[in-house]
Amino acid sequence: MIDRTTERTPGFATLAIHAGAQPDPTTGARATPIYQTTSYVFEDVDHAASLFGLQTFGNIYTRVGNPTTAVLEERVAALEGGTAGLATASGHAAQVVAFHCLMQPGDEFVASRKLYGGSINQFNHAFKNFGWNVNWADPDDMSSFEKAITPKTKAIFTESIANPGGVVCDIEAMSLLAKKAHVPLIVDNTLATPYLWTPIEQGADIVIHSLTKFLGGHGNSIGGMVVDAGTFDWSRDDRYPMLSKPRPEYHGIVMHETFGNFAFAVACRALALRDIGPALSPFNSFLILTGIETLPLRIRRHCDNALAVAQWLSGHKKIAWVSYPGLPGDRYHKLARKYVPKGAGSVFTFGLKGGYDAGIKLVSNVKLFSHLANIGDTRSLIIHPASTTHRQLTDEQKVASGAGPDVVRLSIGIEDKDDIIADLEQALA
Amino acid sequence: MSHDSYADQYIRGILNSVKTIAVVGVSPNTIRPSYFAFKYLLERGYRMIPVNPGHAGRELLGQTVYAKLADIPEPIDMVDVFRSSEHALGIVQEAFALKPLPKVIWMQLGVRNDEAARLAEANGIKVVMNRCPKIEYGRLSSEIAWMGVNTRTISAKKAPLPTRGIQRLSLDRPTLSGGATGAATRAQSKTGS
Numbered sequence: 001m002i003d004r005t006t007e008r009t010p011g012f013a014t015l016a017i018h019a020g021a022q023p024d025p026t027t028g029a030r031a032t033p034i035y036q037t038t039s040y041v042f043e044d045v046d047h048a049a050s051l052f053g054l055q056t057f058g059n060i061y062t063r064v065g066n067p068t069t070a071v072l073e074e075r076v077a078a079l080e081g082g083t084a085g086l087a088t089a090s091g092h093a094a095q096v097v098a099f100h101c102l103m104q105p106g107d108e109f110v111a112s113r114k115l116y117g118g119s120i121n122q123f124n125h126a127f128k129n130f131g132w133n134v135n136w137a138d139p140d141d142m143s144s145f146e147k148a149i150t151p152k153t154k155a156i157f158t159e160s161i162a163n164p165g166g167v168v169c170d171i172e173a174m175s176l177l178a179k180k181a182h183v184p185l186i187v188d189n190t191l192a193t194p195y196l197w198t199p200i201e202q203g204a205d206i207v208i209h210s211l212t213k214f215l216g217g218h219g220n221s222i223g224g225m226v227v228d229a230g231t232f233d234w235s236r237d238d239r240y241p242m243l244s245k246p247r248p249e250y251h252g253i254v255m256h257e258t259f260g261n262f263a264f265a266v267a268c269r270a271l272a273l274r275d276i277g278p279a280l281s282p283f284n285s286f287l288i289l290t291g292i293e294t295l296p297l298r299i300r301r302h303c304d305n306a307l308a309v310a311q312w313l314s315g316h317k318k319i320a321w322v323s324y325p326g327l328p329g330d331r332y333h334k335l336a337r338k339y340v341p342k343g344a345g346s347v348f349t350f351g352l353k354g355g356y357d358a359g360i361k362l363v364s365n366v367k368l369f370s371h372l373a374n375i376g377d378t379r380s381l382i383i384h385p386a387s388t389t390h391r392q393l394t395d396e397q398k399v400a401s402g403a404g405p406d407v408v409r410l411s412i413g414i415e416d417k418d419d420i421i422a423d424l425e426q427a428l429a
Numbered sequence: 430m431s432h433d434s435y436a437d438q439y440i441r442g443i444l445n446s447v448k449t450i451a452v453v454g455v456s457p458n459t460i461r462p463s464y465f466a467f468k469y470l471l472e473r474g475y476r477m478i479p480v481n482p483g484h485a486g487r488e489l490l491g492q493t494v495y496a497k498l499a500d501i502p503e504p505i506d507m508v509d510v511f512r513s514s515e516h517a518l519g520i521v522q523e524a525f526a527l528k529p530l531p532k533v534i535w536m537q538l539g540v541r542n543d544e545a546a547r548l549a550e551a552n553g554i555k556v557v558m559n560r561c562p563k564i565e566y567g568r569l570s571s572e573i574a575w576m577g578v579n580t581r582t583i584s585a586k587k588a589p590l591p592t593r594g595i596q597r598l599s600l601d602r603p604t605l606s607g608g609a610t611g612a613a614t615r616a617q618s619k620t621g622s
Contacts, residue, residue, distance in 0.1 A: 008605075008606065009606060010583060010605065010606070010607065014583070015583070015607065018583040018584075018585070018607070019579075019583055019607055020574060020580075022571065022583075022584050022585070022586070022587070022588065022602075023585065023586065023587035023588075024587070025587060025588045025589075025590055025598060025599070026590065028587050030585075040596065041595065042595075043594055043595050043596070047472075047594075047595075047596075050468065050469075050472070051596075053459070053460075054465075055459075055464075055465045055468050055469060056468075056469050056472065057567050057572040057573050057575050057576055057596075058572070058575055058596035059575055059596060065575055065576065065577075067575065070574050070575050070576075070577055071574070073574075073577030074574045074577060074578065074579055074580065077577065077578070077579040078579050078581070078607055082579060083578065083579055084576065084577045084578040084579055085577045085579070086577050087577070246460075250460075251459075251460060252460045253460050254460075257462060258460075258462045258465065260538050260539075260561075260564075262576070262577075262578050265576070265577055265578070266576060269576065269577065
């Protein structure tokens with residue numbers, strides 16, 4: 001029955017180029033066209049009604065869906081091993097959209113304390129205004145997650161490799177806690193990318209991306225993604241009414257019953273993206289898609305360069321410590337070997353013996369590194385989090401999230417590693 | 430044959446060969462999944478026959494509703510079962526009384542009855558279980574990808590243009606199997622609708 005020539009599963013690099021894309025059925029265009037349009041004509045009134053009622057597949061308005069963006073959604077879903085994807089204007093927007101489908105005012109979620117500073121701000125402030133309350137837990141102490149779970153908890157959130165500190169989270173252990181509490185595990189997989197780590201394999205129910213980083217990879221487009229693993233049973237109880245109850249926004253459709261194992265992605269599109277509005281531009285989708293085609297090549301090079309730079313920094317007399325899980329002896333090295341054996345990514349931090357002032361001096365002295373607030377670019381990037389990305393946090397929060405005054409964060413690019421090291425050498429001199 | 434997973438060409442072969450589909454248990458309620466599937470397949474050009482004893486004699490999207498399979502006055506290629514798993518065996522037995530026999534028994538997403546499947550296959554009828562023909566049509570044509578869904582197919586071939594309609598893609602698309610992962614497969618076997 002199974003024809004081995006057509007039913008074998010393609011490898012990651014093949015999917016990174018082909019998943020979601022096909023020659024344009026009308027023109028034969030091989031690259032994915034940029035469908036730069038706001039809207040799409042209907043065949044007739046009945047076709048329009050079917051589209052608006054979610055009874056048929058198709059496009060209505062680019063805030064809700066776009067054919068270029070759809071290729072990106074399928075591609076990232078395929079790379080992560082999920083059932084569906086939903087692209088958003090940014091990684092932050094992806095988080096708003098995902099939580100909108102899980103949380104009612106007064107609900108809680110548990111989040112790892114070691115997160116990108118922007119996410120800490122979003123959860124502490126913007127989400128609180130929606131009545132979504134975060135309880136923080138320590139990813140190095142699983143019992144702290146267990147203690148933070150209450151009857152109001154609707155999700156557990158973590159980053160696979162945490163920004164900026166090179167923390168590798170034990171996703172398998174978190175997944176067990178989430179399953180015990182019957183809540184979905186949400187994993188932000190931005191720093192690892194699916195090339196290094198597919199957390200759905202260890203039980204993540206929802207994967208979040210900032211496409212802005214390694215997936216796009218060239219520092220030219222902001223974007224975000226929600227991937228539905230298709231694994232969570234939304235109808236087990238009444239705790240997720242966006243998925244399990246008739247939705248007045250859609251004349252009574254029950255999302256989980258209607259869309260099965262991709263219901264969460266449809267809810268994110270139809271209930272969150274449609275009504276909140278942070279849609280991704282098709283032009284950004286095109287640029288990010290082009291970036292993803294070379295993801296395996298780039299990440300391999302990023303990891304090789306990062307390891308070389310981390311090793312060099314560890315031997316430098318002005319450096320107090322280097323936090324890169326790829327280094328033997330690093331406190332996360334064992335978890336890194338388990339979860340990311342191909343490489344520990346290229347974003348990491350190190351501490352300067354000279355503290356805050358030495359950090360300011362280093363970012364001023366570099367000539368090849370770009371001093372800016374992004375990561376996951378072809379170019380090598382440097383930032384002093386305490387004076388920039390993490391400056392809104394209290395001193396205690398800064399240290400807790402791995403952004404103390406002596407900390408410098410690097411995102412190692414894919415230039416020649418000798419040039420990267422030479423720039424750090426002259427800047428530290 | 431195993432019913433834990435199906436080769437794309439098996440499903441595509443069925444959807445390409447059947448023309449008349451009787452949907453047992455279809456609801457006239459316009460927000461029910463069975464109505465969605467019925468309407469979609471009707472729009473894709475299949476001859477769709479609703480079967481629901483509570484609505485017999487009325488019309489659903491212009492098609493006469495019958496109380497049971499035996500009442501349908503024309504040959505049926507495929508019986509689509511929109512009833513819970515325990516009803517599947519009875520429906521297969523009803524299908525055996527039809528002349529000519531239907532070629533395919535298709536049980537919806539969440540519906541699986543291995544005894545009914547064995548009985549049907551022993552009589553030369555193809556069986557699909559725990560799948561939705563609308564989703565499979567959308568997946569193999571890649572129309573469903575407009576919703577961001579992983580079709581688990583890839584292809585470098587230009588699909589033929591459907592002869593009518595807009596925002597429609599052809600089922601006759603040559604594809605390779607795509608990003609089917611353990612995770613997606615596990616998820617598929619757990620769906621509840």
